[in-house]
Amino acid sequence: MKIPFKKGWSIADSTELYGVNDWGVGYFSVSEDGKVIVTPNIDGKTIELPLLNVVSDIKDRGMDVPVLIRFEDLLEEQIGRLNNAFTTAIKASNYQGQYRGVFPIKVNQQCHVIEEIAEVGAKYGHGLEAGSKPELIIALAHLESQDACIVCNGYKDAEFIDLGLQACKMGYKCFFVIETPSELPIIIERSRKLGIKPMIGVRVKLASMVGGHWNATSGDRSIFGLSIAQLIEMVDTLKAEGMLDCLKLLHYHLGSQIPNIRDIRSGVLEACHVYNELVKEGAAMGYLDLGGGLAVDYDGSKSNYIHSKNYTLDEYCTDIVDVIISTLDPQGVEHPTIITESGRATIAYSSVLVFNVLDVAKFEPASPVDEVQEDEHELIHNLKESLDSVSLRNIQECYNDTVYYRDEIRELFKRGQISLRSRSLAENLFLQTMHRLVALADDAPRTMHEIEKLKEQLSDIYYCNFSLFQSLPDIWAIDQIFPISPIHRLNEFPDRNAMIADITCDCDGKIDRFSNMHETRKTLPLHDLKANEEYYIGVFLVGAYQETLGDLHNLFGDTNVVSVRVQKDGSYDFSDEIEGDSIADVLTYVEYQPQNLRERFRKIAERSVRQGFITGAERQSIMKTFSDSMMGYTYYEKD
Numbered sequence: 001m002k003i004p005f006k007k008g009w010s011i012a013d014s015t016e017l018y019g020v021n022d023w024g025v026g027y028f029s030v031s032e033d034g035k036v037i038v039t040p041n042i043d044g045k046t047i048e049l050p051l052l053n054v055v056s057d058i059k060d061r062g063m064d065v066p067v068l069i070r071f072e073d074l075l076e077e078q079i080g081r082l083n084n085a086f087t088t089a090i091k092a093s094n095y096q097g098q099y100r101g102v103f104p105i106k107v108n109q110q111c112h113v114i115e116e117i118a119e120v121g122a123k124y125g126h127g128l129e130a131g132s133k134p135e136l137i138i139a140l141a142h143l144e145s146q147d148a149c150i151v152c153n154g155y156k157d158a159e160f161i162d163l164g165l166q167a168c169k170m171g172y173k174c175f176f177v178i179e180t181p182s183e184l185p186i187i188i189e190r191s192r193k194l195g196i197k198p199m200i201g202v203r204v205k206l207a208s209m210v211g212g213h214w215n216a217t218s219g220d221r222s223i224f225g226l227s228i229a230q231l232i233e234m235v236d237t238l239k240a241e242g243m244l245d246c247l248k249l250l251h252y253h254l255g256s257q258i259p260n261i262r263d264i265r266s267g268v269l270e271a272c273h274v275y276n277e278l279v280k281e282g283a284a285m286g287y288l289d290l291g292g293g294l295a296v297d298y299d300g301s302k303s304n305y306i307h308s309k310n311y312t313l314d315e316y317c318t319d320i321v322d323v324i325i326s327t328l329d330p331q332g333v334e335h336p337t338i339i340t341e342s343g344r345a346t347i348a349y350s351s352v353l354v355f356n357v358l359d360v361a362k363f364e365p366a367s368p369v370d371e372v373q374e375d376e377h378e379l380i381h382n383l384k385e386s387l388d389s390v391s392l393r394n395i396q397e398c399y400n401d402t403v404y405y406r407d408e409i410r411e412l413f414k415r416g417q418i419s420l421r422s423r424s425l426a427e428n429l430f431l432q433t434m435h436r437l438v439a440l441a442d443d444a445p446r447t448m449h450e451i452e453k454l455k456e457q458l459s460d461i462y463y464c465n466f467s468l469f470q471s472l473p474d475i476w477a478i479d480q481i482f483p484i485s486p487i488h489r490l491n492e493f494p495d496r497n498a499m500i501a502d503i504t505c506d507c508d509g510k511i512d513r514f515s516n517m518h519e520t521r522k523t524l525p526l527h528d529l530k531a532n533e534e535y536y537i538g539v540f541l542v543g544a545y546q547e548t549l550g551d552l553h554n555l556f557g558d559t560n561v562v563s564v565r566v567q568k569d570g571s572y573d574f575s576d577e578i579e580g581d582s583i584a585d586v587l588t589y590v591e592y593q594p595q596n597l598r599e600r601f602r603k604i605a606e607r608s609v610r611q612g613f614i615t616g617a618e619r620q621s622i623m624k625t626f627s628d629s630m631m632g633y634t635y636y637e638k639d
């Protein structure tokens with residue numbers, strides 16, 4: 001749907017519309033020529049890198065969109081921001097302990113990401129959190145810094161525990177966090193057997209509940225963690241075994257993306273009281289692990305809305321440090337090392353998904369009707385009269401009449417009483433009237449509910465080259481909102497009201513929830529396509545959770561992934577390129593053998609030769625097309 005032109009539209013208006021400076025937290029902005037720029041800080045200097053240039057350089061090298069671009073510098077900077085914010089808060093409050101972050105591997109397990117985190121994190125002693133045996137194996141192979149912690153959550157069998165115990169012996173700070181009472185006897189048994197003292201942590205269920213999407217991890221019914229009664233039993237067991245000196249860490253995790261700082265404070269407060277009590281019971285302690293939950297402001301509203309957060313990183317750190325000090329000091333308890341398991345907030349910023357628009361469906365009359373023939377059905381004449389009578393004063397009446405006549409015509413058609421051509425005429429007239437009503441309504445003193453709905457119903461569908469299920473699964477699964485913006489042309493007025501559809505042709509494969517500062521809306525203003533020019537859209541802050549939850553809906557595979565490393569002079573190179581799945585790749589995931597498929601198809605082609613449909617030479621070229629397709633990208637490729 002066309003949006004009436006707004007005079008004096010500027011880049012500042014686009015920046016506000018797409019919220020770039022709000023959710024970009026200094027990592028993204030808009031350049032003076034209307035392009036989204038990435039703005040990493042390299043050795044104290046802010047670089048301005050147009051995303052469009054990166055895309056065009058990727059294409060020059062023969063890779064295509066859709067592409068997931070990882071900005072290593074943003075990941076590095078974010079790890080720095082997190083550690084520095086805690087260090088600053090610790091210094092300012094004269095806190096006696098340290099901060100040791102751990103990155104939960106499940107949030108993004110990609111090898112290149114973990115390598116980067118281990119490398120960059122080394123100078124801060126930033127560690128890893130493992131929730132399974134494979135993740136522990138990743139952690140052990142990557143962490144070199146002896147300062148860094150490995151926190152093992154999740155169910156642990158004897159093998160998992162043996163591996164962790166050996167790691168302790170080698171000097172790793174590897175904690176087993178007890179999630180259920182049944183784990184403790186295995187840990188005690190294995191450590192006796194191997195003669196290695198374990199570093200034990202315990203996850204407690206706090207009574208504190210949090211708001212937001214993931215609050216099932218808090219409260220009495222949360223799946224993991226010990227209740228307070230179970231905690232006491234565990235302390236007694238360890239006491240009886242003479243192993244209370246092994247209990248070193250208290251852990252809780254209230255859920256991801258906690259939008260309200262009050263919930264964060266109340267969680268720490270409750271945990272600190274538990275911590276005090278464990279010290280009094282005689283446990284060694286020394287570590288307080290607050291889990292994840294540090295949120296990302298996806299809509300840039302700085303509010304306690306579920307896709308936002310009402311606190312800054314500095315406030316998060318300061319509040320945590322303050323609550324610990326004020327709860328532990330009166331009891332004379334030593335300040336512990338603070339651990340957080342921030343996943344989302346660490347990695348979200350660094351990845352951007354970029355895709356192109358393939359086509360647009362506009363809900364506009366295919367050909368506007370000027371005149372209706374004398375002999376047309378009376379209802380069609382009624383529709384035309386309605387169209388001609390549209391005015392500010394009769395918006396509601398016109399709307400009601402037009403919908404009524406259109407529905408009557410559809411009924412007649414169903415009964416075979418009206419021709420396909422007449423019906424087409426009616427549909428055109430209907431759309432013509434609706435567009436006229438919407439255009440007028442902008443000047444009306446008050447807007448009707450129906451007209452607001454109409455704006456959605458008449459909005460364009462932009463068909464885009466990606467699969468929601470593969471690349472943005474949380475949009476489909478949990479109504480997650482990500483910032484979405486064209487990555488160029490922000491110096492032009494976006495005059496189309498649109499929603500976004502992917503190429504899976506699944507009715508769920510669409511994006512029709514967009515955020516801006518004040519509301520969630522169903523459509524997003526976009527620019528009209530230009531002939532012979534690609535239009536690129538970016539989905540931002542997608543580094544967390546999206547990559548491994550994605551599935552092979554319609555057999556669209558992994559997209560191309562390119563990692564970018566920026567230099568101080570603003571130049572950059574592609575430090576890593578992972579080609580997306582080929583068609584053969586995705587077929588093997590569902591157990592087809594490419595060789596076998598080729599052979600089956602060869603037989604069918606051979607039969608066609610025998611039947612005289614194709615020649616032998618044609619068979620050869622058909623087989624070549626078949627084999628070449630198999631090696632191609634699963635997404636739409638333009639030549």
Ligand SMILES: *Cc1c(COP(=O)(O)O)cnc(C)c1O
Pocket residue numbers: 104106107129153253255256257291292293294341342343344345544
């Ligand atoms: C998922 C998870 C995290 C990560 O949470 P974020 O909100 O992404 O930081 C941390 N700890 C545990 C135990 C988790 O399960």
